[in-house]
Amino acid sequence: MYKKLLFTLGTLPMTALAFQIGAWVGGPGQYPQPTKENVLAFQELQGTHMDLISHFALFDINDWDNVEQYANVAKDNGSTLVVTWMANGYGAQDIVKGKTDTYVREFAKGVKNYSEEIWLRPLHEANGDWYDWGVGKANAGNTDANVAEAYRHIVNIFREENVNNVKWVWTTNASNHGSGTSLTGNYPGDEYVDYISIDGYNWGKSQSWSNWQTFSQVFMKAYTALANINKPLFIAEISCSELGGSKADWITDMFEHFATDFSRVFAVMWFSQSKDEEGDWALNTSNAAVDAWKAGIAKMKVLSLDNNTVIRSNAKFSNSGLRLQGGKLYMQTDKAIKASVVQFDNQGRILWQSQVQQFTPGEHAIDVPKASAQSIYKLSVMR
Secondary structure, three states: OEEEEEEEEEOOOOOOOOOEEEEEOOOOOOOOOOOHHHHHHHHHHHOOOOOEEEEEEEOOOOOHHHHHHHHHHHHHOOOEEEEEEEOOOOOHHHHHOOOOHHHHHHHHHHHHHHOOOEEEEEOOOOOOOOOOOOOOOOOOOOOHHHHHHHHHHHHHHHHHOOOOOEEEEEEEEOOOOOOOOOOOOOOOOHHHOOEEEEEEEEOOOOOOOOOOOOHHHHHHHHHHHHHHOOOOEEEEEEEEOOOOOOHHHHHHHHHHHHHOOOOOEEEEEEEOOOOOOOOOOOHHHOHHHHHHHHHHHHHHOOEEOHHHOEEEEOOOOOOOEEEEEOOEEEEEEOOOEEEEEEEEOOOOOEEEEOOOEEEOOEEEEEEOOOOOOOOEEEEEEEO
16 A cells, blocks of 8 residues: 655646646536536636536437537636446446447547547446446346446447547446445456546435545545556545534545545546535535635645746655656655655556665665656655
8 A cells, every 4th residue: 555655746837737626516506517607616616727527418318419518618628528427227238238329329429520538437336226337226137247348338339430539437436335236346447448436425414324434434445446456546526515524624634645645546526516315515515615625726736846847745754855867766765665656647647657666765766767748756655
């Protein structure tokens, strides 16, 4: 388990973020959408730009022409649209048998013609019992095997149509619900996935069956389970109730985990819409919660230095540091540590990783691949 992310160093533009911020922005009414007005309102609320904008699209109901308007909102905002693609009304075997092929293929053609990059996450939270494709849904005939096959079937249709502007996101719920479910059992395979993600909520006392949980209590089991999948990881849905504890403190603690033992997470997307039948998920249920979110974003932002390099420090090793020079990464530490160096691009994709090494106190030179204009290096210290 990685214990502490010490430093991040790269050659990104000085205004770049190494950590990405996104949201389902919510808005007025029962069924708000990520319109320009709602996106701008959320950005004003959090006081900074959104990197990722969430949208939910339903099979058969929302064709590409419908979704494209929100993709354009994201594009015009300088953001990426993340589409949660919901196969409502279909079990996994229905998809495998081709019952959704016509709809999926037409959607794929529309995305291809659009040409801008979007992220698609079909069949999310399949380790639950609430969706038609969920393994835990009673008498639905869904299994880990056919859910994974259904995911691959959808991706293969896009490949048949030569669609090259989609990043595929596989999502597990933070906890299992229903018979036969597991956190990673329905994973479709590395060749079908670009990013992996987790959805999780602290329901607090909002329901008769729920209790307050810390961020770690909600997410640690899933985060640990995904450790063996070598794909960039982010939090695709997250929120916290005000009932049963301090939402603001929970958000503060969340960002502290992102800077320490959850350092693999490269983005977080807040679900900012309260629902009467669920919970008070909106970010602005209190000024304190909003302030904690703003402070957390500031914590995760990179600090600009000279020469167009950026560095983020979360170190407790007082004299630790990284510098890139002449094809080598120089690392200074005043304590013996066991660590590896990971090279990422600015969307969190792993480009290269060194072997874990034992470093004695002092300066060490590590041979690294040539850095592109978008490379970031992270030193991850092991227990």
